[in-house]
Every structure is written in structure tokens, then in C-alpha cells.
Amino acid sequence: MNTSPKIRKVFQGVATRQQMFRMFDRHAQRPDRWDGDASPRYAFEWFEITDAENDYMFEVLPSLWIRGSIFAMREYLTGSVTSVFFNLRIDGAIRHFHGYCDLSDNSSVEHMRVAIVDRESRPVRSMSQKERLEHIWSSTADDYRGYAGDRWPQRNRGHRTVVLYGGREGTFLKMLDDLTDDEISAKLPVHLRHLPSSIAA
Structure with a gap:
């Protein structure tokens, strides 16, 4: 099916x-x-x-x-x-x-x-890229996630955003779907960071 x-x-x-x-x-x-x-x-x-x-x-x-x-x-x-x-x-x-x-x-x-x-039923624990992003969204506190509003370009409005820590630059908002591999790894709990990637979600 x-x-x-x-x-x-x-x-x-x-x-x-x-x-x-x-x-x-x-x-x-x-x-x-x-x-x-x-x-x-x-x-x-x-x-x-x-x-x-x-x-x-x-x-x-x-x-x-x-x-x-x-x-x-x-x-x-x-x-x-x-x-x-x-x-x-x-x-x-x-x-x-x-x-x-x-x-x-x-x-x-x-x-x-x-x-x-x-x-x-998959024999090896793995996470697809989509699953990594969804887990980040699910586990991020409301104060550190939201939706792009009027200050964003029209094409981005209504899309999900998360707060990232940029070191000396401080915190900043970024589109959830635009996170880099390093940013995704930093946002995931330690025990999930090194799971192998899967193609199918």
C-alpha cells in the first residue's frame, strides 16, 4: 500500500x-x-x-x-x-x-x-533531514520559535523560524528549513546528533 x-x-x-x-x-x-x-x-x-x-x-x-x-x-x-x-x-x-x-x-x-x-520497523535507528527539522521544532520552547512576519520578505511570511545563538553576534532568527547541517546538529540533543541519515522519512 x-x-x-x-x-x-x-x-x-x-x-x-x-x-x-x-x-x-x-x-x-x-x-x-x-x-x-x-x-x-x-x-x-x-x-x-x-x-x-x-x-x-x-x-x-x-x-x-x-x-x-x-x-x-x-x-x-x-x-x-x-x-x-x-x-x-x-x-x-x-x-x-x-x-x-x-x-x-x-x-x-x-x-x-x-x-x-x-x-x-527499520533495523537501524536513523533520522531523515525532515525528521531532524521536525524534532527541532517540536522540542524548541515557544519563546525560541515562531513564524516569519511582516519584517520578512513576502515569500517567507508564515514560514517557521527558530532562534539561533551566533556567538559574539548574539542571537538571531533563521528559517527552520534553511538551517545548515552544523546548525541542525547544534539544535539537536546530543544523543540524536550522530544518528545516520535516512532518505525516506
Whole structure:
């Protein structure tokens, strides 16, 4: 089965409860927060959570539906996008994941499930360039990330930015997608800096 190229892992490792709640609304600072449909920003994002957090979310609100080891939240985040929780057996172990699926597409949940299993079944730990950037965005505090505003060229407005430390030059903003390999390495936690790169996300 082909999965959408938009499906993306946004955090490396297993999220704590605090990290999970932060990532539920990773785009809270977006400039168009109260305008338009934010579905494209959230749909297809996923990350791993603990067994305890999965149980907590199952009990916190009535589910929209339960299909075997997968359940969806009744409250939609935006448009037809809602939280879907996956309990998947991968390499003999049960693991738990949160993903944002667009339920207007009947195949979105299955595409997400296949993509997660495929990504997490790889024998060697690795991170694609996209995954490195998404992890940086997910783990950077709100005070040090944002979106390009009116002071940026028109073509850059609305794109994600992060604060970098430039030594004697002090701190400065840079487009997330324009970070160099050295800047990406400096922003990643030490244990992730030397993971091999993967072509597929």
C-alpha cells in the first residue's frame, strides 16, 4: 500500500505527558490561528507516546470510534482532523502512537498505520533531514520559535523560524528549513546528533 508523502514523524523518542500535550498544538503560534482551515498544518503528523499516556487519553473523553487497537478522539482539532491513537505490535512489542488523521479521507487512518509500522520497523535507528527539522521544532520552547512576519520578505511570511545563538553576534532568527547541517546538529540533543541519515522519512 502506498502511503502519503505528507505523513511525517515529528518527534524522535517517546514523548512524556508534558511533551505530548505541547505537540498536540505544535502550531499554536501560527499567524493565521483564527483564520482559515489549519488542517494542512496538522494532518499526517505522528509521534510515539507511553502506555500510560495512551491509557490516559482513552479515558479522558468518549472516543469517536474504536477499531481494534486504534481509537479516535470525538473532539476535532480543526476541520475534519482529529487525534487517532494507535496501539501497534512492532518487532514483538506493543508500542503506542498519536497521529492526526483527516477523517474526510476514509483511507487516512490505514495509511498512517502502515507508515508508522514501516518507519519503526527499520533495523537501524536513523533520522531523515525532515525528521531532524521536525524534532527541532517540536522540542524548541515557544519563546525560541515562531513564524516569519511582516519584517520578512513576502515569500517567507508564515514560514517557521527558530532562534539561533551566533556567538559574539548574539542571537538571531533563521528559517527552520534553511538551517545548515552544523546548525541542525547544534539544535539537536546530543544523543540524536550522530544518528545516520535516512532518505525516506
